[in-house]
Each structure stands twice: as C-alpha cells, then as structure tokens.
Amino acid sequence: MAGKNKVLIANGQGFWGDSILGPIRLVNEGPLDYLTLDYLAEVTLSIMQKLRSRDPSKGYATDFVRLIDRILPQMMEKDIKVIANAGGVNPHACKDALLEVAAKHGVKGLKIAVVEGDDILHRLDDLMAAGESFANMDTGADLSGVRDTVSSANVYMGAFPIAEALDGGAQIVLTGRGTDPGLVLGPMIHEFGWKEDEFDLLAAGTIAGHMVECGAQCTGGNYTDWRKIPDMARIGYPIIEATADGSFTITKHEGTGGLVDVSTVTHQLCYEMGDPNDYLGPDCRADFTSVSLAQDGPDRVRVTGAKGSAPTETLKVSISYHEGWKSSGQLTISGPEALDKARLCADIVWERLAFDGAVYSTEERFEEFVGAGVCHEGIAGGTDSDPAEVILRMGVRGPDRAKVDRFGTELVPLVTSGPPGVTGFAGGRPKATEVIGFWPALMHKRHLETSVSVFES
Amino acid sequence: MTKTTLSRIAMARSGDKGEGSNVGVMARSDAAYAFLKEALTAEVVRAHMASINTGAVTRYEADNVGVLNFILHNSLGGGGSASLKTDAQGKTHGLAVLRLELDIPDEVLASVTE
Numbered sequence: 001m002a003g004k005n006k007v008l009i010a011n012g013q014g015f016w017g018d019s020i021l022g023p024i025r026l027v028n029e030g031p032l033d034y035l036t037l038d039y040l041a042e043v044t045l046s047i048m049q050k051l052r053s054r055d056p057s058k059g060y061a062t063d064f065v066r067l068i069d070r071i072l073p074q075m076m077e078k079d080i081k082v083i084a085n086a087g088g089v090n091p092h093a094c095k096d097a098l099l100e101v102a103a104k105h106g107v108k109g110l111k112i113a114v115v116e117g118d119d120i121l122h123r124l125d126d127l128m129a130a131g132e133s134f135a136n137m138d139t140g141a142d143l144s145g146v147r148d149t150v151s152s153a154n155v156y157m158g159a160f161p162i163a164e165a166l167d168g169g170a171q172i173v174l175t176g177r178g179t180d181p182g183l184v185l186g187p188m189i190h191e192f193g194w195k196e197d198e199f200d201l202l203a204a205g206t207i208a209g210h211m212v213e214c215g216a217q218c219t220g221g222n223y224t225d226w227r228k229i230p231d232m233a234r235i236g237y238p239i240i241e242a243t244a245d246g247s248f249t250i251t252k253h254e255g256t257g258g259l260v261d262v263s264t265v266t267h268q269l270c271y272e273m274g275d276p277n278d279y280l281g282p283d284c285r286a287d288f289t290s291v292s293l294a295q296d297g298p299d300r301v302r303v304t305g306a307k308g309s310a311p312t313e314t315l316k317v318s319i320s321y322h323e324g325w326k327s328s329g330q331l332t333i334s335g336p337e338a339l340d341k342a343r344l345c346a347d348i349v350w351e352r353l354a355f356d357g358a359v360y361s362t363e364e365r366f367e368e369f370v371g372a373g374v375c376h377e378g379i380a381g382g383t384d385s386d387p388a389e390v391i392l393r394m395g396v397r398g399p400d401r402a403k404v405d406r407f408g409t410e411l412v413p414l415v416t417s418g419p420p421g422v423t424g425f426a427g428g429r430p431k432a433t434e435v436i437g438f439w440p441a442l443m444h445k446r447h448l449e450t451s452v453s454v455f456e457s
Numbered sequence: 458m459t460k461t462t463l464s465r466i467a468m469a470r471s472g473d474k475g476e477g478s479n480v481g482v483m484a485r486s487d488a489a490y491a492f493l494k495e496a497l498t499a500e501v502v503r504a505h506m507a508s509i510n511t512g513a514v515t516r517y518e519a520d521n522v523g524v525l526n527f528i529l530h531n532s533l534g535g536g537g538s539a540s541l542k543t544d545a546q547g548k549t550h551g552l553a554v555l556r557l558e559l560d561i562p563d564e565v566l567a568s569v570t571e
Binding site: 043138217222223224225263266267268269270271272273274275276277288289290291292293323324326328363366368370374375376377378379380393395396397435436437438440 | 464468469470472473474475476479481483505506507508509517518519520521522523524526528534535538539541542543544548549551552553555556
C-alpha cells in the first residue's frame with residue numbers, strides 16, 4: 001500500500017455536536033487526503049440503542065448523513081476519504097442513508113465500508129457465561145448488579161479493521177465504537193503498511209490521533225492565553241502530515257483562523273490524560289513522554305520520537321445502564337441583594353416540597369448560585385461579592401421518577417410567591433430525564449469479532 | 458520572591474476523567490517547570506481544589522513537554538451524567554488551578570517572556 005511520502009489526515013468533528021463548518025471548510029479550503037469525524041460520546045450509544053429499539057432505521061449519527069450531503073461533490077472531486085464512527089449501533093442503516101445521498105447526487109461507484117464487531121449487547125450474557133465479569137474498572141463492582149438495566153455495551157475496536165476497509169477501496173469508512181485516535185491511525189496503517197508489532201509506529205499514529213481528536217482544541221480553541229489566538233471565529237481544524245517513519249507535523253489550512261504552535265498542541269496532549277508514560281489503547285501502549293515537539297514554521301509543529309509497546313490482552317468496553325432520574329431548572333434573580341434572595345428562593349423550594357412529603361437527601365438535592373462562585377467554588381467569587389444578578393440552579397436526582405418530577409413543579413411559582421426580582425423562567429417546568437450511567441469494563445481480546453463489508457452506490 | 462498566581466508561569470487544560478477530572482499544567486519556561494516540579498505538589502493542588510474535589514490527587518510528570526498532570530479523583534459532583542453541577546466535566550478546573558497563589562522566585566518570573 002505504501003506509496004505517498006506524506007499523507008494529510010484531518011479531524012473535522014471533535015465530538016457529538018461539534019460545528020458542521022469544521023469538515024465543510026476542511027474539504028474546501030486546502031489539500032486533504034483523509035477526513036476523520038468523531039460522533040460518539042460515552043452515553044451516545046445508549047441513546048442510539050433506544051432510538052433503534054423504537055425504529056429499526058435509526059440508531060446512528062444523522063448529522064453525518066447531512067454532512068455528506070453537503071460535501072460529497074468535493075469529496076469525489078478531490079478524492080478525499082472519510083472515516084467516521086457515525087455508524088453508532090446501526091451502521092447499515094447509516095450506510096443505506098448514505099447510498100440514498102449518493103443516488104441523489106448521481107454519484108455511482110461510491111464505496112462505503114462498514115466496520116462491525118464493537119456492539120456486544122446481544123452477546124453480553126454469553127460472554128459472562130464464558131467467564132467475562134465486566135467488573136467496573138473504577139469501582140470493582142460486578143456487572144450482575146445492574147445487568148437488567150444495561151442499555152448498550154460496546155468494545156473499543158482498534159485501527160486495523162479501518163485500514164482493512166481502506167485496503168478494500170472504501171471511500172467512506174463507517175464504524176461504531178472505536179478509539180478516537182484509531183480513526184487517524186487507520187489510514188496511516190493503510191498508507192504505510194504498518195504491522196501489528198511495529199509498536200513505535202502505532203504509538204506515533206495514536207499520539208497524532210490523540211492530538212487532533214478534539215478538533216479545534218488543538219488549533220487554539222480552549223487555550224489559556226485566548227487573547228493571542230487570531231480569528232477564532234474562522235478557526236482552522238487540525239491536519240496531520242503523516243509520514244511512513246512515524247514522524248508527523250500538525251498544521252491547519254492556510255488562511256484559516258486559530259494557531260498551531262508547541263503550546264496549543266501541548267494543551268491538547270494534556271486533554272483527558274492519565275499516566276503520560278502509559279496511554280493504553282487496543283493497538284499499542286503509547287508513551288506521551290517520548291515525543292519531541294518543535295515549531296517548524298508558522299502554524300506547523302513537528303512531532304518526532306514516539307515510543308510504544310505491546311498492548312494489553314484486554315480491550316476496554318463501554319457499558320451504559322439506567323442509573324435513575326434527574327431534573328434541574330433555573331431562575332434568574334436580580335439585585336439588589338441578589339444572592340441573599342436566591343438563597344431564600346432555594347430554601348423556599350425545599351420547604352414547600354417537604355410540606356408535600358417530597359424530602360430529598362443531601363446526596364439527592366443540589367443548588368448553585370451562578371454568578372457568585374460556582375465553577376471555582378471556594379476559590380473565586382462567593383458570598384463577599386454582590387453580583388447584579390445570579391442564576392439560581394436547582395436540581396434533584398434519585399431512583400423514583402415521580403418524586404424527581406415533583407421537584408419541577410415548585411420552581412416557577414417563586415416568580416409570584418417569592419422575593420422580588422425573580423425572572424428568567426422561559427424554559428418552563430423542569431421534567432425528569434433519565435440518568436444513563438457509564439460502566440467502564442474490560443474484555444479479553446480473543447472475544448472480539450470484527451468484520452468489514454464494502455457496499456457500492 | 459513575589460506572591461502571584463500560577464497563571465503567570467503556567468498554562469492549563471482540563472477535562473473529565475471518570476468520576477474526576479485531569480488538569481494538565483504546562484510551565485511557560487524550563488525554569489518555571491523546574492520550580493513547579495518542587496512547588497506544585499499533589500498536596501498543594503489537593504488543598505487548593507478541596508472545595509471542588511473531595512477525592513485524592515495524583516500527579517504525573519511529562520518532562521518532555523514541561524507538563525505536570527494532576528488527576529482529581531472525585532471532582533464532578535457524582536460523576537458523569539448523574540452530576541447536577543454546571544461544570545460536570547471539569548472543563549474549568551484548569552483555570553481554577555491557575556488561580557493558585559504561590560511565592561515565585563524572581564528569576565522564575567523573569568524566565569517567562571512577554
């Protein structure tokens with residue numbers, strides 16, 4: 001497969017809900033070989049399972065189909081390949097929707113690959129019978145305690161099935177749950193023919209993938225010295241110039257906003273970091289402390305020296321389950337004496353609820369005075385200040401849906417039955433929403449059954 | 458020696474990590490990193506963030522990029538989707554750490570450009 005000296009791989013979607021402008025501008029504003037897109041947060045798959053159970057044609061990221069509808073002509077013209085975990089729990093429905101988009105644009109011969117094997121919800125009992133405990137990685141608890149309420153279970157797949165799909169000529173690769181860096185490592189394996197035991201190279205691709213997996217967080221978004229970032233409105237999304245020896249350069253398209261320097265890239269290296277010596281993944285363990293970062297011209301950072309080692313025998317599994325209900329709402333309370341009035345409002349709500357028999361433990365109830373030191377509670381802001389207004393945020397949580405719902409009925413009445421200056425109730429009465437618990441676990445890799453299938457428009 | 462905020466000599470990024478958050482603190486110079494390795498211990502960060510984080514704090518070092526990475530083990534108000542807090546993902550914890558006031562040697566302050 002090796003051929004090109006330099007392969008351009010971008011990330012255009014850092015998370016579920018990221019701007020559609022990122023990927024649209026990436027395919028329009030400069031050269032690109034691969035566009036990667038991440039649509040899955042930890043609880044997304046659980047929501048998708050629910051959607052699918054109600055409608056068998058749902059359960060994938062519909063945003064992705066809308067995006068392809070907008071960029072398909074440029075993709076075809078520039079031969080840009082797209083890799084996305086948009087398949088969710090129903091990649092074939094996603095593929096079918098994409099084939100319709102291709103037909104609409106009159107595009108024939110578009111190859112779409114579906115990578116499967118991450119969804120183990122239907123195999124969970126068999127795997128438990130085969131000895132997998134799926135003990136919670138954080139608490140050690142046994143899965144059997146919540147087994148009845150499990151709503152999704154997905155293994156984090158590695159990058160090799162993505163490479164296999166690209167080897168098969170796919171122009172769009174659809175996956176479910178894989179690691180975010182794998183979306184970037186996959187095309188490198190495909191282009192450069194990296195092998196499963198070339199751990200330094202796999203680590204390089206993993207680190208590159210980590211650096212760009214949150215989109216514009218690598219190019220000046222969410223950056224400490226924010227005043228130094230030019231033209232944030234037109235911020236460019238990150239592009240990796242990958243080479244076969246594992247060294248790579250992070251950059252962005254010329255003329256876009258934002259900044260790529262050692263500092264913005266280091267910011268992203270830190271994101272969601274645990275032990276920097278040992279970043280665990282399905283294809284390798286990567287050592288973040290092995291790399292050197294150097295400025296290589298404006299908006300270019302060169303990364304060299306990545307070291308990795310063999311992965312563990314287990315794969316991470318993301319399980320979600322029903323963890324109860326929660327409800328929260330807010331009111332704005334103006335000054336004078338905004339904070340004192342807001343505190344009184346909160347007390348009134350709890351007292352009225354208790355009067356009607358709805359008593360919540362301190363674990364179950366919650367209040368915040370936004371504007372008087374919430375984000376940095378006890379560090380900045382607080383009771384000594386007299387803000388012009390504060391937002392009172394209150395909420396409850398617990399296993400009893402009716403009791404959680406009861407809370408919402410006593411917030412808005414404060415407008416007429418509390419102190420003066422209470423407003424901002426446009427959201428109406430807060431309602432109970434399901435709390436989907438996240439259960440991280442491990443599974444031996446011998447149980448993983450991936451498959452790659454290719455379809456053509 | 459000047460008493461001033463950590464933000465003078467370091468930058469930070471934070472995000473959620475299970476029931477807690479991680480805060481990567483990036484020194485603005487080699488001298489600042491050498492100073493912070495001594496001064497910015499896990500215990501100093503734990504005490505500063507005690508009103509937000511009720512758990513332990515673990516520190517990791519990445520000398521190659523001048524980063525001290527702190528894991529705040531219980532800082533999201535019940536964790537994940539069950540949390541009712543505004544900042545249930547620890548996005549602002551980096552800036553909270555940067556508000557820490559430290560006695561910083563003048564040569565360390567001088568080593569930071571701008």
